[in-house]
Amino acid sequence: MGKERLLAFSDGVFAIIITIMVLEMRVPQGDSISALQPLLPIFISYVLSFINIAIYWNNHHHMFQAVHQINGKILWANVHLLFWLSLSPFVTG
Secondary structure: OOHHHHHHHHHHHHHHHHHHHHHOOOOOOOOOHHHHHHHHHHHHHHHHHHHHHHHHHHHHHHHHHOOOOOOHHHHHHHHHHHHHHHOHHHHHO
């Protein structure tokens, strides 16, 4: 298996994680600035989680620039990473 296929799969998982996190934010009930105030802690939590996921994604791509061959250990290590990252929307919520 080439690393491009593994990177494409991982990119898809990262995208789904970020999408699920943003779905946790609800539209405010009012139409004023004060209606946004209760959402501020949720928004800050989203921003921090997004930055965290973005750092992992960036490091993931930099790491795979050095990889020349994919083997079973790398596949399982990647799945292990993606499993723990997939819990981010739960923790963010």
